[in-house]
Each structure stands twice: as C-alpha cells, then as structure tokens.
Amino acid sequence: NNSILTSESQQLQMEKSALERQVEKLRRERTELSLTRTQRILDAYCPKTGDKEERRCNPCQRGWLLSPSKSSCYLVITAKNYRELKTWEEAGEDCRQRNADLVVIENKQDDSSLYSYWIGLRRTSGVWKWVDGSDLTESYWIYQPYDNADCAVSVKRRSPEGWRPEDCAVKYRWICEMKALSVQTLLSVL
Structure with missing residues (x-):
C-alpha cells in the first residue's frame, strides 16, 4: 500500500512539474504576443523615419x-x-x-x-x-x-x-x- 501511494505521489509531482512548465511557457508566449501587438500599433501610427530610425507619430494609420x-x-x-x-x-x-x-x-x-x-x-x-x-x-x-x-x-x-x-x-x-x-x-x- 505504501509503495502504491509513493508511486502515485511521484506521478502527481511529475504531472505538477509538467503543468508548471506549460504555464510558464504560456506566460512567455502571452508576453511576446503583447509585445508584438504593441510593436505593430507603434509601427502603424509611429513609423520610423530617416536614417536615424526616429519615429514620427500620426493620428491615423497610413491610408486612413x-x-x-x-x-x-x-x-x-x-x-x-x-x-x-x-x-x-x-x-x-x-x-x-x-x-x-x-x-x-x-x-x-x-x-x-x-x-x-x-x-x-x-x-x-x-x-x-x-x-x-x-x-x-x-x-x-x-x-x-x-x-x-x-x-x-x-x-x-x-x-x-x-x-x-x-x-x-x-x-x-x-x-x-x-x-x-x-x-x-x-x-x-x-
């Protein structure tokens, strides 16, 4: 009985570790997506100009x-x-x-x-x-x-x-x- 409980406990620990890794991976992906969205918005309204890569913001995106x-x-x-x-x-x-x-x-x-x-x-x-x-x-x-x-x-x-x-x-x-x-x-x- 004791060995069954130990085996189940180890199995649950492995599953918990796998879930924690998955949660951390999803957090990183969400952060990357948020940064990508922010970058897209910034590029759409504030495109880089000239050689110095300076940004000039406009109230509307290009074509609007x-x-x-x-x-x-x-x-x-x-x-x-x-x-x-x-x-x-x-x-x-x-x-x-x-x-x-x-x-x-x-x-x-x-x-x-x-x-x-x-x-x-x-x-x-x-x-x-x-x-x-x-x-x-x-x-x-x-x-x-x-x-x-x-x-x-x-x-x-x-x-x-x-x-x-x-x-x-x-x-x-x-x-x-x-x-x-x-x-x-x-x-x-x-």
Missing part, C-alpha cells in the same frame, strides 16, 4: 483619413469589382479585423462618404442602433425604412443625399472608423 474633428480615422473601402463588395456583416467583420468598426455618423458633417457605402447603423428588434451600441438620435433618411431593410448605406454625390435603408445581405463598399491616436491612447497601448 483624419476626421474634421480630429477624433476619428476613416478608411473608405472602394472595391474595384463586384467580387470585392461585402454584405453588412462581412463589411463589419473586415473593419473589426482592422481594429475598427463600421462608421458611426454623429452629425451631417461626419457624413463625408460617397455613393452607397455601408455605415454602422442597423435595426434590431425594430430599433435602429449604431454599432457602438448608441441609439439613432439624428437621421438623414432619404426614404423611410421599410420591412426587410435592416441596415443602412450612406448616399452622397447623388440627389437626394443621405441614408438609404437596405437589405443587409446586399453587397456594397464600406467605411471603417477607429479613434484617432492621441497621447492618452498611445500611453495606454505602451
């Missing part, structure tokens, strides 16, 4: 447009052919992969989009909400929303301008939005 209020960055996705267009869900997923969301339009000046781009507005249980969870308070509907049209596209450079309700499964171009880099944002990342 700074909003007039300087609080947000926009990426206008202009698909070149029908295969590149996306449904509302697909467009939202593309924005999330870019650490952004479909654009939330707070006032008419923010709506600088072109013809027929998905925006971050969707009707759920009969209520129109933005992707950030806020309620629709001001709207620029060209046509009043109708059944089976639970997402919205922005329409500009065509008369009339504003938003049009649309079936979420239709494919369009889209606009992503993320917060512009500020000193507080940069410090929280680093």
Whole structure:
C-alpha cells in the first residue's frame, strides 16, 4: 500500500512539474504576443523615419483619413469589382479585423462618404442602433425604412443625399472608423 501511494505521489509531482512548465511557457508566449501587438500599433501610427530610425507619430494609420474633428480615422473601402463588395456583416467583420468598426455618423458633417457605402447603423428588434451600441438620435433618411431593410448605406454625390435603408445581405463598399491616436491612447497601448 505504501509503495502504491509513493508511486502515485511521484506521478502527481511529475504531472505538477509538467503543468508548471506549460504555464510558464504560456506566460512567455502571452508576453511576446503583447509585445508584438504593441510593436505593430507603434509601427502603424509611429513609423520610423530617416536614417536615424526616429519615429514620427500620426493620428491615423497610413491610408486612413483624419476626421474634421480630429477624433476619428476613416478608411473608405472602394472595391474595384463586384467580387470585392461585402454584405453588412462581412463589411463589419473586415473593419473589426482592422481594429475598427463600421462608421458611426454623429452629425451631417461626419457624413463625408460617397455613393452607397455601408455605415454602422442597423435595426434590431425594430430599433435602429449604431454599432457602438448608441441609439439613432439624428437621421438623414432619404426614404423611410421599410420591412426587410435592416441596415443602412450612406448616399452622397447623388440627389437626394443621405441614408438609404437596405437589405443587409446586399453587397456594397464600406467605411471603417477607429479613434484617432492621441497621447492618452498611445500611453495606454505602451
């Protein structure tokens, strides 16, 4: 009986040591991933310039447009052919992969989009909400929303301008939005 208990105790000690090594390995990997993410963000907003490898920070990543209020960055996705267009869900997923969301339009000046781009507005249980969870308070509907049209596209450079309700499964171009880099944002990342 005593030898069985000793054998089981040794087995448990070996398993415990193996688990401790695995936990330490996972901690190191998590730290490396965190450093990699921080480095990617730093490189995206603060690319190295010149021979001295100095960094110059920008409020938006390369290719993104700074909003007039300087609080947000926009990426206008202009698909070149029908295969590149996306449904509302697909467009939202593309924005999330870019650490952004479909654009939330707070006032008419923010709506600088072109013809027929998905925006971050969707009707759920009969209520129109933005992707950030806020309620629709001001709207620029060209046509009043109708059944089976639970997402919205922005329409500009065509008369009339504003938003049009649309079936979420239709494919369009889209606009992503993320917060512009500020000193507080940069410090929280680093």
